[in-house]
Amino acid sequence: MALDADVVRLRRGDLNALSELITQYQNRLYRYLLRIVREPAEAEDLFQQTWLRVVEKIRSFDASRNFDAWLFTLARNLAIDHLRRIRPESLDEPLANSRHSENVADRISSKDHSPLDHALAAERRTEISQAMAGLPMIYREALTLRFEDEMKIEEIAQVTAVPVSTAKSRLRRSLEQLRDALEARYPGGTWQ
Amino acid sequence: MNEHDKIRELLALAAAGALTSAEEKQVAEHVRSCIACSNKLEAWRPIASELRRLPTPQPSSWLAQATLARAEAKLTEQAEHDWNRRLMIVVVAFAWVLTIASWAVFHVVSERFERLLGPQFSHTFFSQTLFSQRWISFAAFTALEWIAGGVAAVMLAIRQRGEGRLV
Numbered sequence: 580m581a582l583d584a585d586v587v588r589l590r591r592g593d594l595n596a597l598s599e600l601i602t603q604y605q606n607r608l609y610r611y612l613l614r615i616v617r618e619p620a621e622a623e624d625l626f627q628q629t630w631l632r633v634v635e636k637i638r639s640f641d642a643s644r645n646f647d648a649w650l651f652t653l654a655r656n657l658a659i660d661h662l663r664r665i666r667p668e669s670l671d672e673p674l675a676n677s678r679h680s681e682n683v684a685d686r687i688s689s690k691d692h693s694p695l696d697h698a699l700a701a702e703r704r705t706e707i708s709q710a711m712a713g714l715p716m717i718y719r720e721a722l723t724l725r726f727e728d729e730m731k732i733e734e735i736a737q738v739t740a741v742p743v744s745t746a747k748s749r750l751r752r753s754l755e756q757l758r759d760a761l762e763a764r765y766p767g768g769t770w771q
Numbered sequence: 772m773n774e775h776d777k778i779r780e781l782l783a784l785a786a787a788g789a790l791t792s793a794e795e796k797q798v799a800e801h802v803r804s805c806i807a808c809s810n811k812l813e814a815w816r817p818i819a820s821e822l823r824r825l826p827t828p829q830p831s832s833w834l835a836q837a838t839l840a841r842a843e844a845k846l847t848e849q850a851e852h853d854w855n856r857r858l859m860i861v862v863v864a865f866a867w868v869l870t871i872a873s874w875a876v877f878h879v880v881s882e883r884f885e886r887l888l889g890p891q892f893s894h895t896f897f898s899q900t901l902f903s904q905r906w907i908s909f910a911a912f913t914a915l916e917w918i919a920g921g922v923a924a925v926m927l928a929i930r931q932r933g934e935g936r937l938v
Binding site for chain 1: 784
C-alpha cells in the first residue's frame with residue numbers, strides 16, 4: 580500500500596516519494612544489477628540510470644501492474660544494453676578462470692553454530708556466490724530473482740519477458756549448472 | 772519419458788519452491804515411495820538453502836544521494852520541458868485566434884478602403900488583384916507570418932541549445 584502511494588506521488592513529481600522508493604529498493608536493485616554485470620562500479624552506474632529511467636517513464640507506468648517487475652525490467656534492459664555494448668560475450672559465456680583451487684573437504688556440518696561454523700558457513704556462501712558468478716547471465720539472473728529477491732516464477736517470467744515455462748526451465752538449468760560448477764570445484768559434494 | 776523421469780526433472784524446482792501446488796503434490800507422493808528421488812531432493816535442499824542466505828552486497832554509501840540528485844535534476848528538466856510545451860500550445864492557439872480575427876479585420880478594412888477610393892478605382896487592375904482576390908493576399912500574408920514565426924522559433928531553439936551546451 581505504502582509502495583503504491585509512493586508510486587502515485589512520484590507520478591506527480593514528488594521527490595520525497597522517489598527518495599523513499601530508492602531507499603526501499605537500494606539493496607535489492609543493486610544486488611540484481613551486480614549479479615548481472617558482476618562489476619560494482621558498473622552496477623552503481625546502472626542503478627542510477629535505472630532510476631533516471633523510472634523518473635522519465637513513470638507517467639506511462641500502468642498502476643495496475645506490479646512495480647517490482649516493472650522496475651526490474653527497466654534495470655534488466657539497461658544492463659543488457661550495457662553488456663551488449665561493453666562485453667557482448669558476457670551475455671552467454673560463463674566467467675573464465677572461475678575455478679577455485681581451495682579445498683574445503685574438511686568442513687563440518689552446517690547444523691553446528693560455533694564461531695568456527697559461522698565462519699565456515701560464510702565461506703560456503705562465498706563459494707556459492709563465486710560459482711554463481713561463473714554462470715551465464717540468464718542463469719545468474721534466474722537464481723538471484725528466485726532466491727535473493729524471492730520472486731515467484733510468474734514475476735520472473737514478467738521481468739525477463741519470457742513465458743512461464745521458459746522461466747521454469749531456466750531456473751532448473753541454472754540450479755543444475757550451479758551444482759555442476761560446485762561439484763567440479765569440490766568433487767563428492769565436499770563444498771557442503 | 773516415464774513418471775520417474777518427469778519427477779526427477781521437477782526436483783530442483785521443488786527445492787527452489789517454484790512448483791505449482793499440483794506439481795508439489797505429485798513430487799511429494801513420488802518421493803515417499805522412491806528413495807533415489809528422495810535422496811536427490813535432499814541433495815538439492817542445501818544448495819537452495821544457501822542461495823537464500825547469500826550475503827547481500829552493499830552499494831557505496833553515496834549512491835542513493837547521488838541518484839536522488841541526478842533524478843532531481845531530471846525532474847526539474849522534465850518540468851521545464853512540460854512548461855515549455857504547454858506555453859508553446861497556448862502561443863500557437865493564440866496565433867491561430869489572432870490569424871482568424873485578423874481575417875475579419877482585413878476584410879472590413881479592405882472593403883472600407885475600396886469604398887473610400889470610389890467606384891472608378893474598383894475597375895482598375897490593382898484593385899482587382901488586391902481587393903477582389905482578397906483571400907489570396909490574405910493567405911500570402913498569413914503564410915509569410917507563419918514562416919517568419921517558424922524561422923524565429925528555430926533560431927531561438929538553436930540559440931538555446933548552444934547556451935545549454937556552454938553551461
